[in-house]
Amino acid sequence: MKSALLAAAAVSVLLAAPATAQNANQGVKIGILNDQSGVYADYGGKWSVEAAKMAIEDFGGEVLGHKIELVTADHQNKPDLATSIARRWYDVENVDMVTELTTSSVALAIHELSKEKKKIDIVVGAATSRLTGDACQPYGFHWAYDTRALAVGTGGALTKAGGDTWFFLTADYAFGYALEKDTSEIVTANGGKVVGSVRVPLNSSDFSSFLLQAQSSKAKIVGLANAGLDTSNSIKQAAEFGIVTGGQKLAGLLMTLAEVNGLGLQAAQGLVLTEGYYWDLNDKTRDLGERFFKRTGRMPSMIHAGTYSATLSYLKAVKAAGTKDPDAVAKKLKELPVDDAFAQGKVLENGRMVHDMYLFEVKKPSESKRPFDYYKLLATVPGDKAFFTVKESGCPLTK
Secondary structure (H helix, E strand, O other), X not given: OHHHHHHHHHOEEEEOOOOOOOOOOOOEEEEEEEOOOOOXXXXXXXXHHHXXXXXXXXHOOEEOOEEEEEEEEEOOOOHHHHHHHHHHHHHOOOOOEEEEOOOHHHHHHHHHHHHHHOOEEEEOOOOOHHHHOOOOXXXXXXXXXXXXXXXXXXXXXXXXXXXXXXXXEEEOOHHHHHHHHHHHHHHHHOOOEEEEEEEEOOOOOOOHHHHHHHHHHOOOEEEEEOOHHHHHHHHHHHHHOXXXXXXXXXXXXXXXXXXXXXXXXXXXXXXXXXXXXXXXXXXXXXXXXXXXXXXXXXXXXHHHHHHHHHHHHHHHHXXXXXXXXXXXXXXXXXXXXXXXXXXXXXXXXXXXXXXOEEEEEEOOHHHOOOOOOOEEEEEEEOHHHHOOOHHHHOOHHHO
């Protein structure tokens, strides 16, 4: 209860003045709900809030003749706390759309609440492909990436390159299970074999027993089905056990620019990973990256750029619909193409935004020419190959 009260107190309005009772149902209010103080704070956190602010500013600051308002809260990776905050936002504070939603257990809970309340949610930070699969719902969308796309990119590439035996260190909640499952299926489909796995509690400080199991498995690839600081810490501790020098290869199945930056190139060099965005891909990505850098001192990852895109796409849909009615907006989100500094893509009937994904290798320190010049592009994975089709997803809405 105490943490819930503290979190509620921490909710702050970042743009525009509070709506009056008279216009509360007219103006558009967007909520960023994510981890701002824990294991995923660098992965999304306040940087995602900044990305949403950029999108609102780029859109012009108002829609349907009213100022756009942004609120934010820290869910501390707790589904019950997140649900309490979102319920208040929906019932009392007239929030129209919630986005980012780091942590799959949180995203699944808010997905269900949004269905009940008939409110739009656009998941960016959470990974599980269930969001547009068996847990799909009419008002729910999934943006930057998912476990299937990560599995196809990193899992498929490493297996084809000879990494045909795998052992997983898996985060012990919905995200980890989905990432291990989706990657295992891709590994097997490409002729590989999963020789074992171990589940690791969220926010662990000691990975030694788990890494020793991975080492003794003799698997060619140790798949890190975790994220944020958990990934960074497992990589650092793997070096202490000589896992890579002993001949095994680490696969960061969900790593972003933020984690690579935290590790440093000396520790991260040679890692292969999949992201849906990199600031140095083209003129559009560089423009967004440089503007974000001027505001924050860092380049955006796919989570930050994805939050920018999700916020902008929602506002475009509201404008096109001429109303913020959730049914009308959801319809427009599925009709309008996505074409912005994050990606060019389309939204499927199940709410999945399909776009190209990119397979990268982390540069050696000697190859980097400036801060955040971290990636070498190995391959582009077309969106229709990276993500499940509507039929494959198992979304009951589309049957």
